[in-house]
Amino acid sequence: MEDIAKVVLENEMDLIIAHKRSMKLAELLGLSLSAQTSFATAVSEVARNTIENGKSGYLVLGVDGNKVNKQIQFIVASIKNGKNSGTNLNGLEYAKKLVNKFSVSTNKNSETLVELFYAIPPHIKIDMSQRDEWRTIFRNEPAFSPYEEIRRQNERLQELSAQLQKSEAQYKMLTNSLPLMIFSLNTAGLVVYANEWLQRYTGETIESLNTDKWKQIVHPSDYDAFILFFNNKIPQEAASIKMQARIKQKDNDDHLWHQVSLSPFLNDRSELQYWIGYLVDIHAQKIYEETLKDNFELKQVQEELSEHQEQLEKYIVELNQSNFELQQFAFVASHDLQEPVRKLMFYSDYLLKRYDDKMDGKGIEYLKLIHSVSGRMRTLIKDLLAFSQISKTEIAFNHVDLNSVARYALQDLQLAIEEKKAVINIQSLPSVEGDESLLRQLFENIITNSLKYSRNGVPPEINISCKQVENNHEIIFADNGIGFEEKYAPQIFKLFQRLHARDQYEGTGLGLAICLKIVEIHKGSIRATSSEGKGANFFVSLPIRTV
Structure with a gap:
């Protein structure tokens, strides 16, 4: 029909x-x-x-x-x-x-x-x-009665209302479908409409925007200029108004740059009815502009870097050559120095044994002093040689069982352990990626250090254990020796650093420095804690998997 x-x-x-x-x-x-x-x-x-x-x-x-x-x-x-x-x-x-x-x-x-x-x-x-x-x-x-005329006018009003509602629904549908934040302001600067994009982006309602005057979502540095739009200070003769401001995003609280635009909506008599506003995301463009702004300085830096690149590479080559020559010198010098030191020790020992009855006490004392000094010199040369031979570039990492490393270390130190009557307890230790010979030297140096600094009349006791700390195995060496003051903990790992006089405890001050170098090559760390007279604890941290 x-x-x-x-x-x-x-x-x-x-x-x-x-x-x-x-x-x-x-x-x-x-x-x-x-x-x-x-x-x-x-x-x-x-x-x-x-x-x-x-x-x-x-x-x-x-x-x-x-x-x-x-x-x-x-x-x-x-x-x-x-x-x-x-x-x-x-x-x-x-x-x-x-x-x-x-x-x-x-x-x-x-x-x-x-x-x-x-x-x-x-x-x-x-x-x-x-x-x-x-x-x-x-x-x-024509209407045949006043009632029919009123009825017709009412129907027309209802049709007009329906059309307005349809038009408003279409406007809302259009503004909500556009990927753009759209809002309307009355002549007093209050928000009378905001599309879903604006409310979804900011998490604010029309009521909260009007109550807080947008303060919760506009960056503090941009707020003073932004709020001029909403304080009834918009010049009504303006064709359009634009500014830039950072607007907070609800999801992550980041303030992103937006272009803020206001355009007047006028009636047939050119009278302002309200303002239509838009917020457009220009954050990427803003970052690009700032990048271009700094581009000149960046190019200058790049040119300077380019100019110094060749010089830097030259310095690197020279430094590598110098390091290589230094290692060669240390190796050769250590070997060359060992021969005269051995002769000094041999002849001084020979004189003490064959001619001690033909020399006075002063001469025997001097010979003993020469023999002792030569012995220290030999130990120092030996440690220097060991230190110079530790090179990261020459190490091939393999799967190493630390239980085996600990057993071999105890075998090498068997005489010193028996002489001190030391007790060494070793818990189950993990396997790591590393150089077995260097790790054995690490264990020997730390155990030797604990044996050396034991208390008089108290048999040394050393407990070796392990625990996992984040992505590392932490090997703990705990002893009952003389200990040291906590403030000296960083000092003991430096070259030639000693906390005690040489006549009290022998040593060159290289043992723990070698430990530090070995641990760093294995991408780990070493530290010590102690208190005087209560023993020391050494913590060696090694990665569970070394990349």
Whole structure:
């Protein structure tokens, strides 16, 4: 059915309008006066039921241009009763006697629809232009009473309201579909509309934006300039206003740069109605601009770096050559120095054994002093040679069992351990990636250090254990020796550093320095804790997997 006219059914006055428009449509369709009266009466009877039931309904008048058997067309009246309108259809009993056919149906909302069909003469032409003409006649037909005029004005207002609501819904749908933050300000600078993008990005509502004056989301450094927009200080003659500000993102609290734009919306008399605002993310562009701004200085630095690159590479080559020559010198010098030292020790020892009865006490004392000094010199040369031979570039890392390393270290130190009557307890130790010979030297140096600095009359006790600290194995060497003051802990790992006089404890001050170098080559660390007279603890940290 094609709709031609519609009448809301609320009271008796509406019933009169329904009867009049039914007569009018029947007249336009060429029905006789009696046929017009029959159709309008049938419509009035059914419409009266709707009004008497007290439920709002409406009448739709139209035509059914689909001919049945290519002969019959109908004028149609559809009367819809409101929800739960009851079963009082007495008017239908009379109305169905006046029309050619009818139908009654109820939808899922319990609304009743009554359709009345009255045949139209076959010669009546019904097409789109004809239906549009009839609609225009009903729209422009003068009102026959003040009530009908008021009803028409009310219907027009309702249509206009529906159009406005539809337009507003379309505007909201459009602004929400654009990947852009859009808002509106009234002339007082208050937000009256904000699309979903703005509320989702900032996490703020229109009420909170107006209450806090955007303070929660605008970067403090940009706020003073930004808030001028909202303090009723916008020049109303301005075509548009733009600025840049950092706006906080709800998800991560980052302030990103945005372009803030305001454009006035004017009425037909060029009077300001409100402002339309946009927030556009320009953070990437801003960063790019700042990068370009610093590009000149960056190029200068690059040019300076390029100029010094060759000189730096030259220095590196010279330094590597110098280090290589220094290692060669240390190695050769240590070997060359060992021969005269050995001779000094040999001859001084020979003189002490063969001619001690032929020398006075002073001479024997001097020979003993020469022998002792030569021994210290030999130990120093030996340690220097060991230190110079530790080179990171020459080490091949393998899978090393520290339990095996500890056993071999104890075998090498067996005489010193027995002489001191030391007790060494070793818990289960892990395997690491490293150089086995260097790790054995590490264990020997630390154990030797604990044996050397044991307390008089107290057998040394050394406990070796391990625990995992984050991604490292921490090997702990705990002894019951003389210990040292905690403030000297960093000093003991430096070359030639000693905490005690040479006549108290022998040594060159290289043992722990060698330990530090070995641990650093293995990408680990070493530290010590102690208190005087209460032993010392050495902590060696080695990576669980060395990359």
